[in-house]
Amino acid sequence: MKYLAKDGDMLDMLCYKHYKTLDNDVYSEFLRENEHLLNKNTLQSGDIVFFPDIEVKKDKKVVYLWD
Numbered sequence: 001m002k003y004l005a006k007d008g009d010m011l012d013m014l015c016y017k018h019y020k021t022l023d024n025d026v027y028s029e030f031l032r033e034n035e036h037l038l039n040k041n042t043l044q045s046g047d048i049v050f051f052p053d054i055e056v057k058k059d060k061k062v063v064y065l066w067d
Contacts, residue, residue, distance in 0.1 A: 003049045007043075029054050030051070
């Protein structure tokens with residue numbers, strides 16, 4: 001999937017909105033697909049962001065401090 005960025009968009013924000021996670025594996029794969037944008041702090045209108053098909057694992061166990 002392709003997305004045309006808007007002024008001020010950031011890669012981490014777009015990744016989280018699309019995949020609902022910033023898991024290291026997911027974010028790394030997302031960044032590999034968007035290497036052309038890595039030198040930008042914020043995106044400009046018209047920058048093309050790619051969202052590869054990434055399998056998001058939902059089975060991570062949450063450990064609470066007082067368990």
